[in-house]
Amino acid sequence: MDIEALQVFLAREFQQVAGDVRIDGLDIDRLTMRLLASDRHLRPGGTVGGPAIFMLADVAAYCVILSRIGPRALTVTTNAGIDFLRKPAANRDLLCEATILKLGRSLVVVDTRILSEGSGLLVARANLTYSIPPASSAVS
Amino acid sequence: MDIEALQVFLAREFQQVAGDVRIDGLDIDRLTMRLLASDRHLRPGGTVGGPAIFMLADVAAYCVILSRIGPRALTVTTNAGIDFLRKPAANRDLLCEATILKLGRSLVVVDTRILSEGSGLLVARANLTYSIPPASSAVS
Amino acid sequence: MDIEALQVFLAREFQQVAGDVRIDGLDIDRLTMRLLASDRHLRPGGTVGGPAIFMLADVAAYCVILSRIGPRALTVTTNAGIDFLRKPAANRDLLCEATILKLGRSLVVVDTRILSEGSGLLVARANLTYSIPPASSAVS
Amino acid sequence: MDIEALQVFLAREFQQVAGDVRIDGLDIDRLTMRLLASDRHLRPGGTVGGPAIFMLADVAAYCVILSRIGPRALTVTTNAGIDFLRKPAANRDLLCEATILKLGRSLVVVDTRILSEGSGLLVARANLTYSIPPASSAVS
Numbered sequence: 001m002d003i004e005a006l007q008v009f010l011a012r013e014f015q016q017v018a019g020d021v022r023i024d025g026l027d028i029d030r031l032t033m034r035l036l037a038s039d040r041h042l043r044p045g046g047t048v049g050g051p052a053i054f055m056l057a058d059v060a061a062y063c064v065i066l067s068r069i070g071p072r073a074l075t076v077t078t079n080a081g082i083d084f085l086r087k088p089a090a091n092r093d094l095l096c097e098a099t100i101l102k103l104g105r106s107l108v109v110v111d112t113r114i115l116s117e118g119s120g121l122l123v124a125r126a127n128l129t130y131s132i133p134p135a136s137s138a139v140s
Numbered sequence: 141m142d143i144e145a146l147q148v149f150l151a152r153e154f155q156q157v158a159g160d161v162r163i164d165g166l167d168i169d170r171l172t173m174r175l176l177a178s179d180r181h182l183r184p185g186g187t188v189g190g191p192a193i194f195m196l197a198d199v200a201a202y203c204v205i206l207s208r209i210g211p212r213a214l215t216v217t218t219n220a221g222i223d224f225l226r227k228p229a230a231n232r233d234l235l236c237e238a239t240i241l242k243l244g245r246s247l248v249v250v251d252t253r254i255l256s257e258g259s260g261l262l263v264a265r266a267n268l269t270y271s272i273p274p275a276s277s278a279v280s
Numbered sequence: 281m282d283i284e285a286l287q288v289f290l291a292r293e294f295q296q297v298a299g300d301v302r303i304d305g306l307d308i309d310r311l312t313m314r315l316l317a318s319d320r321h322l323r324p325g326g327t328v329g330g331p332a333i334f335m336l337a338d339v340a341a342y343c344v345i346l347s348r349i350g351p352r353a354l355t356v357t358t359n360a361g362i363d364f365l366r367k368p369a370a371n372r373d374l375l376c377e378a379t380i381l382k383l384g385r386s387l388v389v390v391d392t393r394i395l396s397e398g399s400g401l402l403v404a405r406a407n408l409t410y411s412i413p414p415a416s417s418a419v420s
Numbered sequence: 421m422d423i424e425a426l427q428v429f430l431a432r433e434f435q436q437v438a439g440d441v442r443i444d445g446l447d448i449d450r451l452t453m454r455l456l457a458s459d460r461h462l463r464p465g466g467t468v469g470g471p472a473i474f475m476l477a478d479v480a481a482y483c484v485i486l487s488r489i490g491p492r493a494l495t496v497t498t499n500a501g502i503d504f505l506r507k508p509a510a511n512r513d514l515l516c517e518a519t520i521l522k523l524g525r526s527l528v529v530v531d532t533r534i535l536s537e538g539s540g541l542l543v544a545r546a547n548l549t550y551s552i553p554p555a556s557s558a559v560s
Contacts, residue, residue, distance in 0.1 A: 016180045017191075040156045050217045051157075051195035058190055077190045078387065079359050079409060081221040081501035083529050083547055085522040101542055102505040106386060107358065107411070109503050111545065122521055125531065127503055127545065129359060129409075131387070218527065219499050219549060221361035223389050223407055225382040241402055242365040246526060247498065247551070249363050251405065262381055265391065265407065267363055269499060269549075271527070296460045297471075320436045330478050330497045331437075335471035357470045361501040 001070060002026065006063050013073050014059070020052075021059055024095065026067055029103075033060035034117075035094040047088045053114055054082060057126040060098040061110035065130055068103060074133045078107075082126035089116035094123065101127075108132060141210060142166065146203050153213050154199070160192075161199055164235065166207055173200035174257075175234040187228045193254055194222060197266040200238040201250035205270055208243060214273045218247075222266035229256035234263065241267075248272060281350060282306065286343050293353050294339070300332075301339055304375065306347055313340035314397075315374040327368045333394055334362060337406040340378040341390035345410055348383060354413045358387075362406035369396035374403065381407075388412060421490060422446065426483050433493050434479070440472075441479055444515065449523075451484035454537075455514040467508045473534055474502060477546040480518040481530035485550055488523060494553045498527075502546035509536035514543065521547075528552060 001009065003023045010018040020041075025032040033056060035041070041052035058077060065075060088094055095115050102109045107129055114124040141149065143163045150158040160181075165172035173196060175181070181192035198217060205215060228234055235255050242249045247269055254264040281289065283303045290298040300321075305312035313336060315321070321332035338357060345355060368374055375395050382389045387409055394404040421429065423443045430438040440461075445452040453476060455461070461472035478497060485495060508514055515535050522529045527549055534544040 016182065016189075042156070049156075050198050050220070051191060054194045054220075055191035058194075076227075077224050079221075079223050080190070080194075081219075081361055081547065083219050083521070083549065084217050085529060087216075101503070101545060109505060109545075125521060125529075125547065127501065127547065129503065221407065221501055223381070223409065225389060241363070241405060249365060249405075265381060265389075267361065267405065267407065269363065296462070296469075322436065329436075330500070331471060331475035334474045334478075334500075338470050338474075356507075357504050359501075359503050360470070360474075361499075363499050364497050367496075 001067050009071050017059055029100040031064035031098045033096045037093050046090050053124050056096045057112040060096040061112055061128040064098040065108050072133055075130050077128055078131045079129040084124050085122050088123045089119055092116040141207050149211050157199055169240040171204035171238050173236045177233050186230050193264050196236045197252040200236040201252055201268040204238045205248050212273055215270050217268055218271045219269040224264050225262050228263045229259055232256045281347050289351050297339055309380040311344035311378050313376045317373050326370050333404050336376045337392040340376040341392055341408045344378045345388050352413055355410050357408055358411045359409040364404050365402050368403045369399055372396045421487050429491050437479055446487055449520040451518045453480035453516045457513050466510050473544050476516045477532040480516040481532055481548040484518045484520055485528050492553055495550050497548055498551045499549040504544050505542050508543045509539055512536045
């Protein structure tokens with residue numbers, strides 16, 4: 001799936017998050033996703049909170065996997081680990097780079113790095129594992 | 141802080157999530173929080189998605205810590221790990237039991253277990269670490 | 281597999297660790313393993329180090345899985361997360377309680393708790409995921 | 421601390437592991453460590469087992485931190501997460517590249533990547549967090 005196909009898929013299957021994120025780039029095994037920061041992602045102190053950062057990492061990882069295996073919506077996260085490293089910059093979008101570390105027959109492991117736009121410092125890193133259903137379950 | 145004080149604190153400091161959760165119980169070192177499942181938490185297949193489960197674990201862990209140390213809003217998550225074990229039941233609230241494993245001077249580690257209401261099977265478990273600011277930073 | 285069968289299996293397949301550990305108890309879904317603390321597990325300060333604690337959690341989790349699925353040696357750890365909570369007591373064995381949280385067709389998730397013998401305080405907790413091979417691969 | 425100082429420190433403070441590892445390279449924020457694979461690291465199937473890989477990641481991360489903060493032996497691991505991605509190659513040393521993601525006042529987060537020598541494929545990745553003691557506790 002290319003960027004356009006992924007955005008259409010998100011808009012149809014994940015209406016809850018599709019308006020919050022945008023795919024900025026896609027290479028083989030690597031995808032960059034932007035979190036369009038808005039009030040509902042903020043926590044005390046005015047910066048994007050942990051659950052919104054987790055959501056960004058999870059959706060970015062999900063999309064980079066679908067870019068390789070096609071629209072299998074029932075691909076599910078089985079495990080995730082996240083380090084929150086620095087407070088995000090205020091009033092900036094977050095950028096997440098998701099890279100596939102291993103694409104197995106039933107498990108996929110993805111590494112993600114999250115930064116505030118315009119900053120070289122990591123805000124967070126996360127590792128995520130997904131279980132992928134058999135190919136026959138693809139959504140048409 | 142007791143249940144009422146925690147709910148007031150959430151409503152003021154975390155307006156984004158306060159309407160989604162409710163504290164059902166609080167003991168020393170243990171708190172039970174309910175996710176009032178609604179459409180915006182769902183993923184393809186009609187069950188509560190990973191980011192909403194993560195949010196529930198994070199807010200429950202945050203509240204059980206504040207119940208012990210008082211209203212220090214700048215307590216932040218530094219690390220989290222989560223296993224997604226089973227699909228939640230459809231149309232059911234989720235319940236999260238958060239237990240403090242270690243309350244140190246600057247770090248607190250919390251274990252959480254998430255179930256669908258009325259089911260004995262775990263939907264997820266998560267471990268979360270928080271960094272707590274010095275006592276002088278308490279919000280009045 | 282019962283305790284005796286597991287100990288025989290460890291002695292044959294894991295000679296490197298079999299002398300370091302002993303199974304103290306086994307219930308359905310739960311196993312208690314002891315680390316016979318010795319000099320080679322120690323770190324500066326004279327207490328058991330992180331890698332030895334990790335090894336204990338990993339072997340205990342592996343054994344509680346084999347107690348359910350039989351002697352499939354090629355069961356492998358795919359993911360682990362560990363929180364080191366408190367320094368172990370000096371000159372004490374460590375006890376690890378390993379509990380199966382989910383026994384799936386291809387993935388098993390285990391929760392472990394590690395304490396110093398004679399102490400009620402947790403030294404560490406760890407979550408571990410294993411991939412299990414098809415039943416036909418059992419070692420006779 | 422430079423490579424030689426780190427090796428001397430390991431030989432004195434961590435006799436249990438000093439003979440198993442060797443520092444192959446050190447840059448600012450990045451260190452490469454080699455596991456000299458031997459029989460006692462192997463598991464059924466003849467490849468290096470999970471606990472030995474964890475030990476390698478832990479010692480490499482510890483050393484890259486000491487290279488920055490000096491010989492504070494009581495620096496301790498507080499949290500670690502590891503994904504085991506592929507079986508190591510048989511009869512090959514493992515190489516671990518450890519990179520500091522954040523060097524805070526009291527917490528340090530390190531990312532590690534483990535490969536079999538001569539292979540471009542990841543065997544494992546791990547994230548580790550350390551708590552560092554005040555500077556006054558340095559070992560002379």
